[in-house]
Amino acid sequence: MAKLKQVYICQECGYESGKWMGKCPSCNEWGSLVEEVVEAKKPSLTAPSSRGAASSAPVKLRDVKIENETRTTTGMKELDRVLGGGIVKGSLILVGGDPGIGKSTLLLQICEELGNQNRQVLYISGEESVAQIKMRGERLNVHTENLNLLAETNMSFIEAHIKNTKPDLVILDSIQTVYCDDITSAPGSVSQVREATHKLMNLGKGYGITIMIVGHVTKEGALAGPRVLEHMVDTVLYFEGERHASFRILRAVKNRFGSTNEIGVFEMQDVGLKEVLNPSEIMLAGRPMDVAGSLVSCSLEGTRPMLIEVQALASFTSFGMPRRTATGIDYNRMVILIAVLEKRAGLDMGNYDVYVNLAGGMRINEPSLDLAAALAIASSFRNTPIDPHTVVFGEVGLTGEIRGVAMAEKRVVEAAKLGFKTCIMPKANVEKLPFIKGIKVIGVSHIGEALEVITVR
Template sequence: MAKGKNSIFFCQNCGHESSKWMGQCPACKEWNSFVEEAITKGPSGKSKGVIITEPTKISDIETNDDERIKTGIEELDRVLGGGIVQGSLILVGGDPGIGKSTLLLQVCQTLTKQNKSVLYISGEESLKQIKMRALRIGQFSDDMLILCETNLDSASEVIKKIKPQIVIIDSIQTMYNENVSSAPGSVSQVRESTSMLMQIAKGLGISIFIVGHVTKEGVVAGPRVLEHMVDTVLYFEGDRHATYRILRGVKNRFGSTNEIGVFEMVECGLIEVSNPSEYMLEGRAENASGSVVACSIEGTRPILIEIQALVCQTNFGLPRRTAVGTDFNRVNLLMAVLEKRFGLQLSSCDAYVNIAGGIKMNEPAIDLGIVMAIVSSYKDRVIGEKTIVFGEVGLSGEIRSVNMAEQRVLEAKKLGFKKCIIPKVSADSLKQIKGIQILGVNNLKEAIDCM
C-alpha cells in the first residue's frame, strides 16, 4: 500500500494534536499556539518481528555509585545531583549567547582529561568554527570527536558505531528525522528526534546532552512534552551583558530540582564561583539607607543577597511600584502589610525593590529583608553593615519560621556578620552558636525596633 500524506495541527506549547485549527488549546489553554504540519502515514497492519521481553524483579536490579560520571566541574555536578548518570538524557536551555555551547565544550575538555570518550555533534557550526571556540578554552585530547551533521539518522549510526560515553547534540532544533516530513525545528521533528535520542541513551547506556533554544518567554522552544521525555532539564540564566551565569535545575530525576550553580564568564570561558554569597555582596554601598542583606536557600546552599529599596514621594496620582529579581505581587502584598499593621503611609510613595547582582529569588524567607529595606528607605535610617535578616512575613505582621535556619546563620558568620535578626521560633534553637548575635522577633514591630 502506498504511503499517504495528511495534515494535522499541533500545539507548540504542549504537543496536543487536532484535526483542525483551534484558537485556544484545550489541553494547556494557550492561545494561538496551533501550527499546521504535514505528516506521513505508513501502511497499516500489525507489526512484524516484535521482540517480547520479560519483566524483571526490582530486587534483581543492582545499582552502585559508579553509575555517575564526574564532570570535573563541581558547580555542574552539584546541579546534576552528583554527576552524570549513565544512560541519562539531559536538556540544556538558555538565551542565545548565554554560554550553553561554551559550558558543554568545557565539559568535553574535563571529561576527555579523565579518558572519557566524547562525541560533539553540531548542526549549527562548522568544524573550523568549533575549533576556534575550543582554542579559547584550552587544549583538548584526541578522545573528543566532532561531527557536523543535521541528519539524525546518520548521526545515530555514527553513535552506534563508535559508542562514546558522552554525546552532545547542539542543537535539537537543527536536527531532522527523515521519517518525518515537516521542517527541522517543528513540533513533530523535535518530538521524534528526542524520542530517537532517548532510545539510544537507554538502549546503549550513553549519556546525551541536548541543547535547546528558548522562546521569548524563556522556555525551551518546541512541545512541552520535550521536557517530560528527558531525565534532566537545566536552564542557563543571566544577563548576556553581565559576567555572572546561573545554571538552574528545573527537573532532575536523579537529584534535587532546587540546586543552582554559579559561573563567571571570562575571556577563556566559564569559571566556577565557589562562594556565591561573597560574589553577590561585592560592591555593596556603605552607610546607605534602603539596603539590607538577607539569606536565601537554593537547594542545600545558603546564599547571601543584598536587597535594595528606594521609596520616594510620587509625582503622579497613581504611585509606581517596580520589583527586579523577586515577585512583584509579593512586594505589593508586603507593602500592604506595612500600611495596615505598622501604619506607614506608602499609598502616596513610589517604591522600587531590587535584588543586587541580577539573581532571581522568590523564597518566602526574604520577606523580612524586603520589608526592612522598604522601611529603611522610607525612614532614611541605615541598617548596620554587619546585620543580616531572614524570615517569612504573614498578613497579620507575624514573622514565621523558615527551614535550614542554622545553615543560614553559619553562612552569615563565615562572612563576618555580627548580628542576625530571625524569627523567634528559629532563634530559640540557635543559642549555642557563638560569635554572632542572634535576635529573635515575633512580629514586624519588634523587627523594625531592632534597626
C-alpha cells in the same frame, strides 16, 4: 509513498488537531497551533531491537538486579552538584537557556574533562562548523585527543555515527536544528523535536550512552518545543543569568537522579566559564554602605546558603496611582509586603512609588527574603540607613507575624563567616539555635518589632 496528512500541533504542549483553532483546548494557550505535515501512518516509534528483548517481559521486583549507578565527574563541582553528584551513565540531559548565555561553552568544557578521563566524546553541532568549534576550543583550552566533532543535522546520519562509534558521551547542539527524514515538517517543529529526542533516547538507553542535548528557549523563557520534551529526558537543566552581567546560574528543573533545589554559579570569562565556589562574597562585592534602602539577606539554594543584597527605593509621587516594580523577587509578594507595612506597622506609602531589586541579577522566590525586603522598603521610606553589618531573614505573614524558616543555623553561620555582626531573624528559629561565635542574634516575632530593632540600634 505514504499518504501525507495536515495537522495542527500546539507548539506549547504538543496537542494535535485536525483543524486550526485560536486557542489550544489542552493547555489554553492562544495562537500556539501551527500547521505541520505528517505521514498518515507513522512507523512504530520503538523498534523492539533498540530496547532489548528483556524489557518487554514483566519481572518480579525482588528479581530486579540493580547495577551500581555509575557517575562521572565533569570536573566542575558546581555542575556535579546540580546533577546530583556527576553525570549518570546512559542518562539523557537537556540543557536549556537563552541565546548566547554559554550553553555551548559549558558543554565544550565538559568534553575536555571527560576526554582527559579517557572517555570518548562525540560533539555534534547543527549550528556551527567544526572550525568554529575548534576556535572556541582554542579559547577554552580544550585540546583532548578523545573529542570528535561532527557538523551534521540529519538524524539518520547522526544515529549511524553514534551506532558505529559508540562514544561514552554524545553532545547535540541543538535539538532544534536536527531533522528526521521521515517527517516532512521543518526542523525545530514539535514533531521533529519530539521524534529526534525519541530516537536519541532509544539510542542512549539501548547502548548506555550519555546524551546531552541543547534546547533553545522561547522569549517567554520556556524550552522551545513541547513540554513532552521535558517529560522524555531524565534531567532538565536551565542556564540563566543576565546576558550582560558575567554571572550565570545553572538550575535543575527536573532531575531523575538528584535534587532539583541545587544551583550552580558560574562566571563567564574570556577563557570560559569559571566556577564560583563562594557566591556570597561576589554577590556582596561593591555593596553601598550606610545607605537607606540596602539590606543583606540570606537565601538558601538547595543546601547552600547565599547572602544577597536586597535594595528598595520608595520615592514620593504626586500621581494618584503609585508605581510598584519588583526585579528578582515576586511582584505579588512585594505588594503584599507593602500592604503589611501600611496596615500592621502604620507606614503610609499610598503616595510613594516603590521599587525593589535583588543585586547581581539574581532571581529568588524564597519567602525567607520577605523580612529583608520589607525592612529595606521601610528604611528607604524613612530615609534611615540600617547598620551594614546586619543580616536579616524571615517570612512575613499577612498579620505582620514573622514566621520561622528552614535551616536557620546554616544561614547564620554563613553570615558570621562573612563578618556580619548582627542577625535579625524569626524568634521561632532563635529558640532552637545553638551559640554561634562572632554574631549577635536578635529574634523578632512581628514586623513592628523588627522595625523597632533596626531603629533603636
